[in-house]
Amino acid sequence: MLVLRVCRPDHRALTSRNPRRGFTLFEVAISLVLVSVGVISVMMVYPMGIKTQLLARYQLYASAKAEEMVESFNASHNANPAIDAEGIAPWDVPVAYKSQAHDLECRVATHRFGLIPLPLDIARRLDSDADEIQQILAQGGYLYYSQPMATSNTEEQGMRIAPPNETQRMVIAVTGFAQHNAIGIFPWKAWPYLMPYPSAPMQGLHWHNDWLPASAPKFDFHGQSYSWEATSPTGSPIPGADSDIRVVFDAYKAYTYDNNPTVELATAYLQAALQYAQLKGLTADFYQPNPIPNPVPDFIAGTLDLAGEDATHVAWKQVQAMRYLSHAATCMTRWKSLAELGGQPSTGMGVAIGANAGGSPAISLTHDLITYYHERCMNLIMRYSASFPYDWAAPRPLQRTQMMDFPLIEFDLFHPPLTGVLFSEDIGRGTIPAAQWKPLPARPIHNVGVSYQFPSPTLPHNASTPTHTIPDGSTLGSPEYQAFWGDHSRSTLTKPFKAAERCRQIVFWAVDWQSYEDCETAPSAPVDASKYPIPGPLMSRNFSYRMNFVDFRDEQLYSFRNPEKVLTFMWDVTNRATGDDVSDAIGLNRAFDEFAQRDRGDGTVPGNNAKAREVFSGVYGADRNFNRKLDRGQVPRSVRLRATTVARFNFYDPRLPMTIR
């Protein structure tokens, strides 16, 4: 025990009336402690100022980032024109994937829109208040960092080197549960199909004819093509699949594809269109009114009820008839002059169009009649598409695409799901179980018809026994209908809700994760399986082939990739010195099939596209601050860092997929 004293007491002085003694060591120690506490307290105040300023700065960054997230979510559409959007079953195409959800987190977690998952190795080292970060990770969520460059949709390989960006020192998460919203695409049939009006029956390339029924009108035009609308797969009536269209398409094909066009073939095409109108039960008042009405009407009186509803779901017949009639009749203006067509106004006889072998009505074609056809065609389709989004018999007009062309459909979460197996090589050969909720439209869909890619008989909820088509609203209440569609009483998309019921939060923390020694060499966070592209079912192709089939295209498929993709290293860079130029190793906008030919950096070239998969998964890390140099921080990976909460922003996802202009 320490017994030293600063001043030894004099025994005589103890008896003195004026004793003189020094401080004891204890007293001095106490004094020092008090002084130290005072000094340290004052010293601790100073960093508080710095901390406050840092917090203020990060709050500004957080505001800008939150604003950017909301803007890019609302202003960018998730266009992926290169993917297959429909399949026999919803699990056979990626449109039902999480990455396609109209959900802020899912939508902007791409290299184009600014949220990149922080490597899990790093994220797990971060402490936060109430351990919120670790809870999010434990629940399967991601912790994100901000991408280093602006989220401008432009090609990353052309961007300049990003200057230091302190926004990257924030980590971001979305809390709260994902919401139940409308689905963006009906995966069995990627409606709406869009066509210009007027137009011929819908036709175009078809990737794999294995799925076409034998009766499908196939032809070769820059590849295997066929006419979807002229297909009636089973020969039996399927609402929305109209076998009468075949006569129109065959005449159109003869005029357009099979021969040099002539006036005779154009006339035959017009006759076929007239025949189609007749087959739809339309009379001369429709295709040769006398006099031509002014103004030109839309639907024939009596087609719609007093409320403007098409109760019997037959309005589409007029739409389709006038669409073909207008297109075919206009072809005649290439061959006939105004004088031959009766002049304007058409007081002359016009061109006589006789009956064809199918008994088409004979008419006298005039300039004014052609103009009437065009006008009425436009009137009909514009009213039809605006009024009847739940009737799919006629394609939507390309001239007025808008969100209302797609009906409100959600998944029914309170009903046993549809189940089946993933497609593999052929019907009935798949073995991997799959399930998806039943689709639930706000109103029954009429004239569903068949899909463009898979017009063969399909049973969407059990691909092993494809014997049915999608039941349409005319079978409402039947066991067949109930087996496919959800319960309409549970439709929620048009119901009001309180903001608090759907509220989620964007949470920002500040932490210098880039000070870790492995900040750029840590592998990417595990890639959500919904980021994998997958083409529609192709005969003789198994799942692995289908995974390889889609070429990676940044500009179109940014939703289907590792969000770190453009930053990822293509090979191992751990042997390189800190600060080395690693421009050569960054993947940028290269297609992934390029990676397949690369070695791992050690001269070995893995086979079977293993390299592409390694790069896709980000196993070699990434240039996460986009300075084209290899960065390593000073903090060893064994150290935990504390993340300070910066800001929280409440939001909720829109119920419907939409973009601002």
Added chain:
Amino acid sequence: MNTRYVRGFTLIELMIAVSLGIILVYTATSAFRVAAQAVTTANRMSLENAVLRAGYQIAHRDLDFWTNVDDPHNTGRQGLRPGGLGSGMPFTRFSTSWPGAVSDSETATGHDPRDTAWAMGNKRVWWRGNMAEKNNTDLRFGRYSLFANRNSTLAADQFSSVEVLSGMAMMNTTYGGPVTVPHSWAYNQISGLEKSLGFYGLCDYLPANAIYSWYEPYSGASNLGGMPFWLISPDWPFNNGDGGQQTPRGKYRNSYQTSYGIIDPRSSNNPDELRDRHRRWYHLGYGSGEGSHNEFNDWSAIPDNHLALKPLNWPGLDVSVQRFIKNTRFVNLARVTWTNPISGQVAEMSFTAFGTTLRGARQQRGATGGWAKWDNDGSTNDPTLDSN
């Protein structure tokens, strides 16, 4: 004798006292040094934060009011206003570049500023044409210029002649005329917007689902149907060469490989060059390189130095707001850059944000200068750049 016992400090005591003194002095000095550094750092950060906040606010002011490219109170920054009839730029008054009376008539050719002008229920706004019409069309699908045309009346010589088989011989024939065309309004609006504003403005003003083409009287500048080549041919200033696509296009195809942008008026003193720059695409998408990005940035992302006359110890502040269309998205890209006055190190905060549309920005500006005054009932609104 009372002997007083006096003794001095021992060496140990002295050393301890000195040591304690040193510790105290050192601690105090360190404390003051740390305090001074902390205060300096906090002050510097506070200053930087103030500068950063100012930059953030300036960026939002520019996003909201477009003052970086057109300042209503600074004639020195109105380089996007010059223009003549049919030859305007994004801030040229319509009364100069595209005058006309408001009318519901199909034959009205002037700008219609009404909010309801493009209501989809109005038949005059529907695009009427052959979407499959190529620049080398043989007109097998007929003459759609009969239904809608920029000219409401077409004379016989305004139709192309085509070769047809007549009897046993091929002969050239045309449609004849004159023909009164029922619809002209939409095509004249599309054309008028392009001529008045350039490509970005055209996309800004038209509805999202617009088709970017029209019919006009047949000429050497159009295909046989009367559709201008520059609107349907690949690799022309309006259309990129993507896929070699002929035929009219919507906004997506022209903005996924290439972009249209707003050019900063400070990039050139030549109004003709500025006009041309608003009528071409910039390669920023698939297959683009650093050169094309840098070129576009040089024209469209000129930073404003907002602290030109600052104390030496203040950070520098530059703000730019760049506007272009990419993948149909109207990108408003703000960059706030500040420079450390000692080290010269540059840091940047870049973000995209919602911003006022060009149409909105034009309607913020008074027709005769300054900002336009708006009231709630519209009865005493000032005329704007959009006013006829």
